[in-house]
Amino acid sequence: MARWMSDLRTFLNEESAHVWRPEGPVALVQEITALQQALDARQHYPVIEIRQPKGADGTINPISVVCNLTASRALTARALGVQDHRDFAATYAQRTANPIPPIVVGRDAAPVQQVVMRGDQANLLDLPVLTQHALDPGPYLTAAHATTYDPDTGVDNTAIQRCWVKAPRRMSYYPYPASHNTRNLRKFWAKDEPCPVAFWIGHHPKVLLGTQAKLSYPESHWSACGGLLGEPLRLVPSITHGDKIMVPADAEIVIEGWAPANVWEADGPFGEYTGYMGAQVAAPVCEVTCITRRENAIYHDYGSGHADMLVPDNMVMEGKIYGMMKPIAPSVRRVHVPVSGRRFHAYVSFENPGIGEVRDALMAALAYRRTKAIIAVDDDIDLFSDSDIMFALATRVQWERDVITATGLQGSLMDPSLARGAKTVQKAGIDATLAPSEIPGAPRPVPPRNSVGTAALDDAIARLTGIDTKNWPVL
């Protein structure tokens, strides 16, 4: 069958030099995630393909597992054609602001429907689903994109939702209470109707990042995906829900079903992006009606709380923050949402900001639900060095003057530091820029940085090149 557009396979081929395929079986229970945890600690981020995923019963699943797909900032940016990952935010903001509507193809042109398993033929336990962490209660889909629709308008929504596989055709899933998928679910349930849903797995990072675009409600993500692809996303009607719920024709696997009205089950605890276990919650369930997939499907997993999942999420946040700040603060240059801050911190650089511009920008971005602290710095600070950020905080901030705090704002309720019973969070914007110039033609009334000269530094770097340093102390 002719391939029409970018998909997971084209990305794996594009980045084949950066794919690591460990020899032999690797267990779905913790062992694959352990590889990711160990690689994160080394700050190495290859894509990982497990060709012999071993189930809890010792059998080898014939479906390969791909993870760490987006653990590398460099690879993730390159997937969008951005050669320097530091420039990702501006590109993402620009492309998602120029959406391209999807097109619909027939089943014969949809690789994801090459294999169709309905009713009792459908079995979630046939998929190589990982149990990632020691305290997770069971196997979870972590790269399942749940597509639902608003019954009032018919407009669909897509978001990643964790799914706990509990039985061959039953799983709980957890749409965050403030999410658009929860709004859709509640609208169906208010009429005592089950909520139709389809979960699709595996696609090119351009599509995965498009589904994470932060949009208004109701607004479909498909056009944002098209904006990132530079061409229409190919959709196919789902087997169960027809054209009410379309799924990407070039995905790897689709799980279709219904969330029965007002049925709640325990879900979690689950290893979360915060780096802690999220508490057990009441969650809807999906009763599976059909599973479709490619003939030689690849299963995609995101390592929850690891770079694999934080990096793409955070890079999308960078685009969102850039888009919020730039119209009111033209001096914004770059945005970085660092893995070290999970999703809570954002660093933003400014080039010669005008009086008040930095604080205006901080106020704008604090309204973004996901942020907790935003640190503004001058463009001599390397946004991708936590050490540089600490230098700016140490030498450019007087706390009372330069910190904007706000309470009672929407934010993550998974933050372990929240006040007991709190439903909102406290946020801070920190202006860690140097004071501006006051006299034309005179230096800014701040001290110059101390450093050796460029020539001396270049010479030093040349002297150090090629030296065996493995026995030198690093701390």
Add this chain to the structure above:
Amino acid sequence: MPEDHIIRLRNHSPSGEKRGNTSWVQCGSCDGWFHATEDIVSRGTVKLHCNHCHTEFLPGQARKIVLA
């Protein structure tokens, strides 16, 4: 010391805006700027040393002084 080449920055900070705290001297020989404390400038009798061209001069001989 003649005052016409000295600019004193205002300390008033409306709305808590950031104000720098660093004073600068412009060398009369090379026009380079270096930063110095207000104390050494205000003494008037201690020669300043330009770290660009190494000329020594009294504050009154500076091209310009900006006091924060």
